[in-house]
Amino acid sequence: MSVQTSPIIANPEVAEADLWAEVERVAHTAELDPRKFGQPHRAILSDILHFLAQPPAPPPAPPAVPRRRWRHLVQQLAGSESLVEKRVSAPPVPPIIIAGEPGTGKTTFLAVLDVVLRQTVGLPDNLRPKMRNDHGRVFQLHKRTLDGLPSTLLSVRKWSELLHFYQWDTRQHRLVPSAQTRFIQQTLLPMRVLFADEVEMFGYAPTIPDLARHGLLVVGTSNQYAFQQLEQERIYRFGGLDMRAGNPAEAVVTAVHPAWVIFEQLATQPSQQVERLVYQTQVWDKTTYIRLDFQEAVQAAWLEAAWSGFLSTAADNAPSPALTLLLDQFSLDALRTDYNAIIRFVTLLDVIEQLALGVFVRHPRTTPELSRSALTHMKVTIESARGVAPDIKRRTVVGLDRAISRLGQASQRAVASFKL
Numbered sequence: 001m002s003v004q005t006s007p008i009i010a011n012p013e014v015a016e017a018d019l020w021a022e023v024e025r026v027a028h029t030a031e032l033d034p035r036k037f038g039q040p041h042r043a044i045l046s047d048i049l050h051f052l053a054q055p056p057a058p059p060p061a062p063p064a065v066p067r068r069r070w071r072h073l074v075q076q077l078a079g080s081e082s083l084v085e086k087r088v089s090a091p092p093v094p095p096i097i098i099a100g101e102p103g104t105g106k107t108t109f110l111a112v113l114d115v116v117l118r119q120t121v122g123l124p125d126n127l128r129p130k131m132r133n134d135h136g137r138v139f140q141l142h143k144r145t146l147d148g149l150p151s152t153l154l155s156v157r158k159w160s161e162l163l164h165f166y167q168w169d170t171r172q173h174r175l176v177p178s179a180q181t182r183f184i185q186q187t188l189l190p191m192r193v194l195f196a197d198e199v200e201m202f203g204y205a206p207t208i209p210d211l212a213r214h215g216l217l218v219v220g221t222s223n224q225y226a227f228q229q230l231e232q233e234r235i236y237r238f239g240g241l242d243m244r245a246g247n248p249a250e251a252v253v254t255a256v257h258p259a260w261v262i263f264e265q266l267a268t269q270p271s272q273q274v275e276r277l278v279y280q281t282q283v284w285d286k287t288t289y290i291r292l293d294f295q296e297a298v299q300a301a302w303l304e305a306a307w308s309g310f311l312s313t314a315a316d317n318a319p320s321p322a323l324t325l326l327l328d329q330f331s332l333d334a335l336r337t338d339y340n341a342i343i344r345f346v347t348l349l350d351v352i353e354q355l356a357l358g359v360f361v362r363h364p365r366t367t368p369e370l371s372r373s374a375l376t377h378m379k380v381t382i383e384s385a386r387g388v389a390p391d392i393k394r395r396t397v398v399g400l401d402r403a404i405s406r407l408g409q410a411s412q413r414a415v416a417s418f419k420l
Helices: 012-029 039-052 068-077 106-121 156-167 177-191 207-213 260-267 294-299 304-317 339-355 372-383 390-418
Strands: 096-100 130-132 138-140 193-197 217-222 234-238 272-274 277-284 287-293 322-328 358-361
Touching: 012 039, 012 106, 039 096, 039 106, 039 193, 039 217, 039 234, 096 106, 106 193, 106 217, 138 156, 138 304, 156 177, 156 193, 156 207, 156 304, 177 193, 177 207, 193 207, 207 217, 260 277, 260 287, 260 322, 277 294, 287 294, 287 304, 294 322, 294 339, 304 322, 304 339, 322 390, 339 390, 358 390, 372 390
Parallel strands: 096 217, 096 234, 193 217, 287 322, 322 358
Antiparallel strands: 130 138, 272 277, 277 287
């Protein structure tokens, strides 16, 4: 369906009711409860439809080429790119940010919206599992799914990595902004609306503003309410209790737990290694289990891209669709004052959520404390630490909030797979 000629987009007020019915249908099909969607959810859909009713932003005018005698000086001043090439003529589009506590359905709602816009309205999905740049390099992109349908929803960190992938010239070891501009205009701009998870108060500063300046509407989620890197934005607040099923404590495996024997068996399996990360894997009753030493995992210099690549490859190669991660030697004490380890733990849980994996944890000699109260006390320890920058504390606490919620849901998936 052509974006420009779609009657749904041309008449947003008339079509809003029909599209909202489609949102409810998709939610119901994915076994979600559409009754939890309220007026803020519908207002976001309305904002998106009014944006789509506008014609797409025209591409930037061809840059004026400076005279030969001045070209070298202009390129030097602009960091090897002409100043004119860096200008984008499309007006910035204020992003929409859905802000609220973890587990209030922000990400899930965006996934539903994405399916409706791509499947019903006909907005294209130009993201592929393997994205190739001008030099033939490949960027592995694991796409989330909703009820088996692929989603274009990526974390802001992943959007940032993707833009950098197209901007970085590996042959000359320099940034080429014009290459990134081509990618945005040729690949992303036809998509009109982009969905971004985990928008932070600080960090990833160029990503959303760069996309907005090209005329793209970015709809993002955040556990925060103020964004210093954005010039202007529209914020919708989602409230309520954590709607994610599960309790982090359910992930803990003790000696009397039936899953204890799986930890014991995997510990005796031949080890495999990726970089410095050692792991064992085994299929047990239609579920593939991967055992990691928790202490090694949070000390590995891995963030989202590395964890996503490792776990998505493991999931793709698994003989069964259900995959559960076993974190052995688990201890909160290993995280309490180690901010790098906490961030890596949060990142690992982010990827686990994206891939919909299950998680069990254990310590062979002591019972890990993984109650919500223990994790809340850990946040107090972080906030009261001396000599740590306030923004680092804030980011760590927000990430830990997200991890608590996601770990509870991952434990439910592990339990469900174990009972198959």
